[in-house]
Amino acid sequence: MIEIKTSDNNTIKKHNILTMRTENILVIGANGQIGSALTGYLSNIYGADHIIASDLRPKENHDGVFEVLDVTDAKRLDELVKKHHVTQIYHLAAILSARGEADPLNTWQLNTQTYFNVLEVARANGIKKIFFPSSIAVFGDHVDRNLAPQHAVLYPTTVYGISKAASENWSNYYYKRYGMDIRSVRYPGIISYQSLPGGGTTDYAVDIFHKAVKGETFTCFLSEDTYLPMIYMDDALRGTVELMEAPADNLSIRTSYNLSGISFSPSELTASIRKWHPDFEIIYQPDFRQSIADSWPKAIDGSTAKQDWGWQPRFDIDAMTKEMLEKLGEKYRRSILEI
Ligand code: NAD
Numbered sequence: 001m002i003e004i005k006t007s008d009n010n011t012i013k014k015h016n017i018l019t020m021r022t023e024n025i026l027v028i029g030a031n032g033q034i035g036s037a038l039t040g041y042l043s044n045i046y047g048a049d050h051i052i053a054s055d056l057r058p059k060e061n062h063d064g065v066f067e068v069l070d071v072t073d074a075k076r077l078d079e080l081v082k083k084h085h086v087t088q089i090y091h092l093a094a095i096l097s098a099r100g101e102a103d104p105l106n107t108w109q110l111n112t113q114t115y116f117n118v119l120e121v122a123r124a125n126g127i128k129k130i131f132f133p134s135s136i137a138v139f140g141d142h143v144d145r146n147l148a149p150q151h152a153v154l155y156p157t158t159v160y161g162i163s164k165a166a167s168e169n170w171s172n173y174y175y176k177r178y179g180m181d182i183r184s185v186r187y188p189g190i191i192s193y194q195s196l197p198g199g200g201t202t203d204y205a206v207d208i209f210h211k212a213v214k215g216e217t218f219t220c221f222l223s224e225d226t227y228l229p230m231i232y233m234d235d236a237l238r239g240t241v242e243l244m245e246a247p248a249d250n251l252s253i254r255t256s257y258n259l260s261g262i263s264f265s266p267s268e269l270t271a272s273i274r275k276w277h278p279d280f281e282i283i284y285q286p287d288f289r290q291s292i293a294d295s296w297p298k299a300i301d302g303s304t305a306k307q308d309w310g311w312q313p314r315f316d317i318d319a320m321t322k323e324m325l326e327k328l329g330e331k332y333r334r335s336i337l338e339i
């Protein structure tokens with residue numbers, strides 16, 4: 001057992017590196033906000049040759065193994081699993097909350113059919129572990145919005161949330177019925193600099209940093225006092241791998257764990273940004289995403305994750321803001337990011 005340092009010099013928990021080097025991990029939806037950061041993070045831990053990134057289209061400048069995969073195509077998924085002797089699957093492909101409302105039936109179809117493809121191909125091929133990302137969107141009416149508990153009645157109000165809540169239950173079903181080792185977290189809104197987010201209600205909290213770094217005024221689609229659960233990408237990635245590497249016997253949740261991070265409103269985030277950019281300006285023009293945000297909790301209780309596998313977030317709002325402004329500032333200066 002050793003401690004592993006990521007490229008960001010963060011230490012993740014002790015793992016058996018010999019065991020980890022025998023894993024071959026397929027990441028589906030690898031070009032998205034999480035996948036762009038996760039593939040590099042997993043490569044640092046398991047070895048780049050052991051990570052197979054996949055998405056609808058190849059990604060420019062991708063180092064390492066990449067396969068084009070539309071995961072609605074179960075046959076192609078099966079071929080890739082066999083070709084690369086895949087032992088674990090991280091299934092990230094989905095249509096997110098705000099974009100999903102534009103076409104509810106297609107969103108339900110895409111989000112659930114792709115997950116069934118993953119579950120069935122994994123079952124047929126004896127895949128050892130699956131990671132499924134759920135969301136704070138599973139919560140809705142009749143939950144304590146000040147601190148949504150691990151165990152709550154789920155009345156999601158978006159098709160995205162409905163698809164995630166259903167998928168959580170299917171994860172538990174496949175675990176109980178077939179003994180499959182499926183692990184999942186309910187991510188808060190994720191804040192990251194690596195790539196732009198893809199159609200979520202929490203996206204304002206990423207877009208705002210791009211405007212701040214460019215010296216532009218930000219128009220926020222949520223009201224100034226809308227609190228939502230959020231998490232910095234470093235914490236999200238570390239939590240994900242800590243859960244995936246936790247001893248199976250420690251896990252009491254086979255639907256999805258609340259992954260707590262931080263909670264703030266647009267006006268609190270603005271105040272944090274102004275510590276480094278005092279002239280930063282924001283205006284508020286709430287749109288249809290306000291009602292989605294209003295149906296979600298302000299914060300979530302991560303105590304079950306803490307108890308079962310030691311979850312502890314590290315980034316508070318100012319630590320996150322400082323790093324986001326630094327990293328995006330560097331990116332824009334080097335003109336790496338397409339504006
Ligand atoms: P994203 O929209 O940025 O990326 C999704 C990726 O999936 C895209 O690269 C897209 O091309 C790919 N994709 C879509 N359809 C596909 C298909 N048929 N076959 C293969 N690939 C396909 O999303 P993200 O923010 O990276 O989120 C990843 C997962 O995490 C999603 O399931 C999302 O619901 C979940 N999640 C994200 C957040 C967040 O704040 N980013 C929060 C909670 C949960």
Ligand code: SER
Pocket residue numbers: 096097098134135136137187188189190199200201202203
């Ligand atoms: N960040 C995601 C969204 O806003 C939450 O799952 O859709």
